[in-house]
Amino acid sequence: MLNTPVLVLVETDESQPTPASAELLTTARRLTSGDVLALALAPVSASASALLAGHGATRLLVAELAERACLAAPVADALVAAVQHTGPAAVLVTSDYRGKEAAGSAALLLGSACVSDVAELEVDEDGLRASKLVLSGSWSTTAALGTGGHPPVLAVRPGSVEVPAPLSAEPLAAEPLEVSLRPESAAVRLVSREVSHAASGPDLASARTVVVMGRGTEGDLELVRSLAEPLGAAVGATRVACDEGWIDRSAQVGQTGVSISPSLYLSLGVSGAVHHTSGIQGAGTIVAIDSDSEAPIFEIADFGVVGDVTEVVPQLVSELARLRG
Numbered sequence: 413m414l415n416t417p418v419l420v421l422v423e424t425d426e427s428q429p430t431p432a433s434a435e436l437l438t439t440a441r442r443l444t445s446g447d448v449l450a451l452a453l454a455p456v457s458a459s460a461s462a463l464l465a466g467h468g469a470t471r472l473l474v475a476e477l478a479e480r481a482c483l484a485a486p487v488a489d490a491l492v493a494a495v496q497h498t499g500p501a502a503v504l505v506t507s508d509y510r511g512k513e514a515a516g517s518a519a520l521l522l523g524s525a526c527v528s529d530v531a532e533l534e535v536d537e538d539g540l541r542a543s544k545l546v547l548s549g550s551w552s553t554t555a556a557l558g559t560g561g562h563p564p565v566l567a568v569r570p571g572s573v574e575v576p577a578p579l580s581a582e583p584l585a586a587e588p589l590e591v592s593l594r595p596e597s598a599a600v601r602l603v604s605r606e607v608s609h610a611a612s613g614p615d616l617a618s619a620r621t622v623v624v625m626g627r628g629t630e631g632d633l634e635l636v637r638s639l640a641e642p643l644g645a646a647v648g649a650t651r652v653a654c655d656e657g658w659i660d661r662s663a664q665v666g667q668t669g670v671s672i673s674p675s676l677y678l679s680l681g682v683s684g685a686v687h688h689t690s691g692i693q694g695a696g697t698i699v700a701i702d703s704d705s706e707a708p709i710f711e712i713a714d715f716g717v718v719g720d721v722t723e724v725v726p727q728l729v730s731e732l733a734r735l736r737g
């Protein structure tokens with residue numbers, strides 16, 4: 413175990429940290445006996461701050477980036493400022509679209525290492541080791557990050573660790589962090605930001621359960637939602653479903669879409685092309701419903717149903733309702 417601080421970029425809503433942030437804090441807490449420094453990019457409510465502490469944070473730095481918090485370059489500047497202020501052994505961010513880009517930029521600015529899509533982190537006598545799956549999950553690679561240099565910046569995939577219930581804790585005192593933006597960061601302005609159609613359920617990248625719509629659903633989003641809603645699942649899609657305009661592009665899972673690692677992945681009429689399955693490498697249990705028994709998705713599925721989604725899904729939904737009384 414390390415005894416030096418670990419810096420974690422966290423996000424909170426009104427009352428709590430996001431599930432991905434709780435995972436990062438859990439990971440950091442397991443890596444070090446030293447401080448776990450939470451860096452927030454907006455003011456944090458007392459209840460969210462207490463939960464940050466409950467998940468393992470010992471200090472809370474707040475860099476107020478306002479609307480720039482959703483742009484990678486200013487976030488990288490905030491990470492660099494926090495590193496210079498606190499001297500951590502490592503920096504953890506969530507491996508999503510913004511986190512990966514910010515991690516790369518921050519590592520470049522710090523002259524340190526960067527690994528994205530990290531599935532597992534451990535400490536051995538030589539320092540930190542980060543593991544990830546590559547080549548559509550056919551290889552697991554581990555990078556040794558050494559010690560003594562600038563802290564490595566690690567983008568950790570959501571869904572990689574189980575988060576225990578938070579301990580009861582007092583809110584942390586927020587420590588303001590001054591961030592001076594580089595001219596190139598200050599030059600980028602946020603013009604608009606809106607919630608997309610696909611984002612009406614849980615966040616796709618960090619959801620514990622995901623139901624994915626493929627071509628076999630023939631665009632019946634109601635059918636997909638009829639299963640997703642009782643499961644509290646996020647809705648994802650294949651590229652074909654997005655190309656057809658059945659659902660917003662932001663729902664695309666795969667090589668050119670979002671990478672997901674839910675505990676439960678359920679596919680409806682998805683063939684299992686490698687471009688799609690490369691985005692679900694970290695998934696726990698894979699359940700596939702497809703009318704073609706030869707579909708490649710069945711090669712990686714833990715449970716498979718060969719059948720028509722229009723017949724199987726309603727039966728599944730009513731069985732779920734029956735089991736829940």
Ligand SMILES: Cc1cc2nc3c(=O)[nH]c(=O)nc-3n(C[C@H](O)[C@H](O)[C@H](O)COP(=O)(O)OP(=O)(O)OC[C@H]3O[C@@H](n4cnc5c(N)ncnc54)[C@H](O)[C@@H]3O)c2cc1C
Nearest residue numbers: 626627628650651666667668681683687688703704720721
């Ligand atoms: C460079 C590149 C990048 C790509 N990136 C991505 C990516 O990020 N994500 C992605 O998803 N794809 C991506 N693709 C596309 C990918 O190769 C596949 O074409 C796509 O994933 C297939 O989508 P699908 O499974 O919905 O459709 P199909 O492959 O057409 O499969 C449809 C499935 O539905 C089944 N079916 C049909 N009717 C029913 C029914 N009534 N009930 C049950 N099952 C039924 C069929 O048996 C079939 O297995 C990429 C391709 C390229 C070249």
